[in-house]
Amino acid sequence: MISQASNYRRRAIVDQIMRGMAILATIVALIPLFLIIGYVIVRGGSSFSIAFFTEAYRAPIALGDDIRSPGGVLHGIVGTILITGLATLIAMPVGIMAGIFLAEYPSNSVAMTVRFCTDVLSAAPSIIVGVVAYTLIVRTTGAFAGYIGSIALAVLMIPIITRTTEEILKLVPQTVREASMALGAPKWWRTLTVVLPAALGAIVTGVMLAFARAAGETAPLILTVLGNNNLSYNLMAPIAALPLLTYRYTEQPFPVLNDLAWGTALVLTLMVLLVNISVRVATRNRLR
Amino acid sequence: MSHANQNEHPNITLKDLKPFYGSFQAVYPVNSIFKARSITAIIGPSGCGKSTVLRCINRMHEVVPGARVEGQVLLGDQDVYSHTIKPQAVRRRIGMVFQQPNPLRQLSIFENVAVGLRLDGMSKADVNVRVEESLRSAALWDEVKDKLNHSGLALSGGQQQRLCIARAIALRPSVLLFDEPCSALDPISTLKIEELLVELKQQFTIVIVTHNMQQAARISDHTLVFLVERINDVHRGVLVEEGETSQIFTSPQDERTTDYISGRVG
Numbered sequence: 001m002i003s004q005a006s007n008y009r010r011r012a013i014v015d016q017i018m019r020g021m022a023i024l025a026t027i028v029a030l031i032p033l034f035l036i037i038g039y040v041i042v043r044g045g046s047s048f049s050i051a052f053f054t055e056a057y058r059a060p061i062a063l064g065d066d067i068r069s070p071g072g073v074l075h076g077i078v079g080t081i082l083i084t085g086l087a088t089l090i091a092m093p094v095g096i097m098a099g100i101f102l103a104e105y106p107s108n109s110v111a112m113t114v115r116f117c118t119d120v121l122s123a124a125p126s127i128i129v130g131v132v133a134y135t136l137i138v139r140t141t142g143a144f145a146g147y148i149g150s151i152a153l154a155v156l157m158i159p160i161i162t163r164t165t166e167e168i169l170k171l172v173p174q175t176v177r178e179a180s181m182a183l184g185a186p187k188w189w190r191t192l193t194v195v196l197p198a199a200l201g202a203i204v205t206g207v208m209l210a211f212a213r214a215a216g217e218t219a220p221l222i223l224t225v226l227g228n229n230n231l232s233y234n235l236m237a238p239i240a241a242l243p244l245l246t247y248r249y250t251e252q253p254f255p256v257l258n259d260l261a262w263g264t265a266l267v268l269t270l271m272v273l274l275v276n277i278s279v280r281v282a283t284r285n286r287l288r
Numbered sequence: 289m290s291h292a293n294q295n296e297h298p299n300i301t302l303k304d305l306k307p308f309y310g311s312f313q314a315v316y317p318v319n320s321i322f323k324a325r326s327i328t329a330i331i332g333p334s335g336c337g338k339s340t341v342l343r344c345i346n347r348m349h350e351v352v353p354g355a356r357v358e359g360q361v362l363l364g365d366q367d368v369y370s371h372t373i374k375p376q377a378v379r380r381r382i383g384m385v386f387q388q389p390n391p392l393r394q395l396s397i398f399e400n401v402a403v404g405l406r407l408d409g410m411s412k413a414d415v416n417v418r419v420e421e422s423l424r425s426a427a428l429w430d431e432v433k434d435k436l437n438h439s440g441l442a443l444s445g446g447q448q449q450r451l452c453i454a455r456a457i458a459l460r461p462s463v464l465l466f467d468e469p470c471s472a473l474d475p476i477s478t479l480k481i482e483e484l485l486v487e488l489k490q491q492f493t494i495v496i497v498t499h500n501m502q503q504a505a506r507i508s509d510h511t512l513v514f515l516v517e518r519i520n521d522v523h524r525g526v527l528v529e530e531g532e533t534s535q536i537f538t539s540p541q542d543e544r545t546t547d548y549i550s551g552r553v554g
Contacts, residue, residue, distance in 0.1 A: 175386060175388050176390060176393065178386060178390065179386070179390040179391075179455075180403075181351060182346070182386070182456070183379065183403065183455070183456075184376040184378075184404070184407070184459070185376065185407060186376055193403075194392055198393060198394060
């Protein structure tokens, strides 16, 4: 006969309580997230218009009680793509190669140092990276410019890409490495043709997530890129960026510009969301 | 045996071979000769160092961090641990097939066999010829000739293992090492691999590690029996007996071998 443990009721109750607390904690953690996204959608969505996506800034002029539309944020969208794109081009080769080094020579003393520095760097506040870029490059060259922002963002992206690459390469099974070793293949060949292709999908994921993270950084851009009210494709001069627009328009005394800041925030959120989701969809099957 | 012949079909000689993991010597010194054109089986219980000894032969032991080897492994009359020889060169003359079939996952069936040849910069036409020849030698050609561009992972476990054998054969090595090649396979696939090994011993010096004693009895000419010796909680592999396979299984000289093959220990 199956007998029931004497403390079964107590155990069932404790189980229910613990489960309830876990669910509650999850809800508490998610509330701010949904509040932020919801509020950005409501406030930002109302400022969306065709001009919002096709025009750069136009100075708001009061005509009686009516204030003319302040234009759009096309210059910010273009600027963010250019700045973050260049940052990715700089950070990707450095980060991936450093990651390969860490994964293939894990207990080398240089690797230990690099790994430690990478961890420190990934925890460094972005404003510090901005200040350093300002002091070393802006002060030296005497001018703000888009490319300096790219360099600052690249510094923030490199540790993310490095550590993702390292972790992913470590997951490539030892049997695959042994297969190529037993063929007498040299190490560089093994890494390039066997290990790296097996991990490529996941490495791309890491790069895109670093891109998404960098696209939202504001502090380093304030000190390096400065901003620009006009549509510009020139990374050698000050240029606009979405997080900069959000920051600047929030401070403005004109409600139309404040609305534009919300719209900019929504565009940035959607961009980051889009990158995240598309990366996950694209690599879902590969990772299995 | 003439010198040229010895070069093409070399014996393998182990002289005082001592594999280490860090400062720990995993196996007592091994002395043995594995004859060309025959199959030598290494049997023994888990942890007796049989795979370790096998991996010393083509210098795959040293890829484990901290692992090193003392003593000599001679391929013909050449020491594979000589300072003038690179491990990569050794591994191209001594092929290896592993326990788990490990085709390279992003490569097609054809490319899996061709991959080692491309390293040599072999011409495209020669690669085509060699791939077909190797797949035929591995008794796989008829099953894959219509799907050479498919992924190697689409094959069954036994086919994948024969693909790995073809990959090893393609480099025209002198020696083939097998590390429990059938332990992940079903009986029918196992039978096919065993038949293949008997076929291949015409061309190669074959060494196979197996924990399946019947398998060793079925296919090998020469057998080495390893056991674990426990002294003061230190476990170390030891070669207890070697000889003709028929002799090992019918009239073993060492009592420990008798106990092991009769299933009393191990």
